[in-house]
Amino acid sequence: MNRTARLYALVEELRAAAPRPLTVAVLAARFEVNTRTVQRDLQALLEAGVPVRTTVGRGGGWSIDPEMTLPPIRFTxxxxxxxxxxxxxxxxxxxxxxxxxxxxxxxxxxxxxxxxxxxxxxxARIVTLPSPSDSTVRAAVEQALTTNMVLRLSYIDATGRESDRVVEPAGLLTADGRWYLIAWCHTRQAGRGFRLDRITAAAPTDAQAQPHDLTELLLGSAAAGAVQPTVLASLAPPPRKRKATPR
Incomplete structure (x- = not known):
């Protein structure tokens, strides 16, 4: 068994035993390697971000959080x-x-x-031409979307005019290979789309963003017909039912 296969099998062995810890000696016997090899493998998993942990003392050993890892997946x-x-x-x-x-x-x-x-x-047969990107801007947008925080940004529109905006992120739109941040704009008091490669600066604020419906923000725009990618449908929560308005 090569090391990559052993690392994967090691994770599954810990998953199967969870929450009971396994000692290095037990794991070494299971994979027919010495304890030093197992120690190196466990350290490699730890450094790669796999949620393995060790406890010392009687009954201690290595274990894994099964809720933080995926079960075995067999790809065609x-x-x-x-x-x-x-x-x-x-x-x-x-x-x-x-x-x-x-x-x-x-x-x-x-x-x-x-x-x-x-x-x-x-x-080995796929190549790409690198495109310039501002990792600081991208990280700020990602954080604002994940934490639902108001975002302050500088933006250059299609005419080359730069403006400062305070926005409440609602989601992301992708079209023709470009990405857009869809948000409620405080300046325009309406939904707006901001092309990510035209955002020159972005910084989160301490203000919590209000919830906005992505579909409603796109109404009346060129992207009004945007739909959720089929491949993401199984990941998204079911749509919220609207409350009936009393007459």
Whole structure:
């Protein structure tokens, strides 16, 4: 068993035993390696962000939080290739690119067999031209969306005019390879779209944003017909029912 496969199997062994901890000696016997190798593997998992932990003393050992890890996933060759293409499209300029990169590393470590071969062969045949991106701006937008905080930004519109805006983020729109922050603009007192590559500066404030319906903010705009990508439908919560207005 190579190291990548062993690391994956090690996680699953800890998942199966959770919440009971396993000692290094038990794990070494299970994978037929020495204890020093297991210690290095566990340290590598820890550094990669896998939620493994160790407890000392009688009854101690290594354990994992099963709620923070995925169960085994078996990809077909086509599914693995599709993931490669999707991750290649998630370049440095797209939102949450950093998290996508670390997720890709975890997925890659879990793919084995013919699926792994297909993914590796396709990955070697995909190239991209790097595009400039402001990681500070992107990080501020990501944080504002995740924490529902009001965002202060500087923006250059299509005519080249720069303005300062205070906005309440509602969501993200992607169209023709570009990303837009859809938000309620305090200056315009209306919903507006801000192309991410035209935001020159962004900083979160201490104010909590009010909830805004993304579909309603897009009404009357060129993106009024935007729909949720089919692939994300299973991840999103069901739509909230509107309260009936008494007559």
């Amino acid at each position: 060759a086509d599914e693995a290739s599709a993931l490669v293409v999707a991750l290649a499209a998630a370049g440095a300029s797209v939102p949450y690119a950093g998290a996508a990169r670390t997720a890709a590393q975890k997925i890659a470590a879990s793919i084995t067999g013919s699926a792994a071969v297909a993914a590796q062969e396709l990955a």
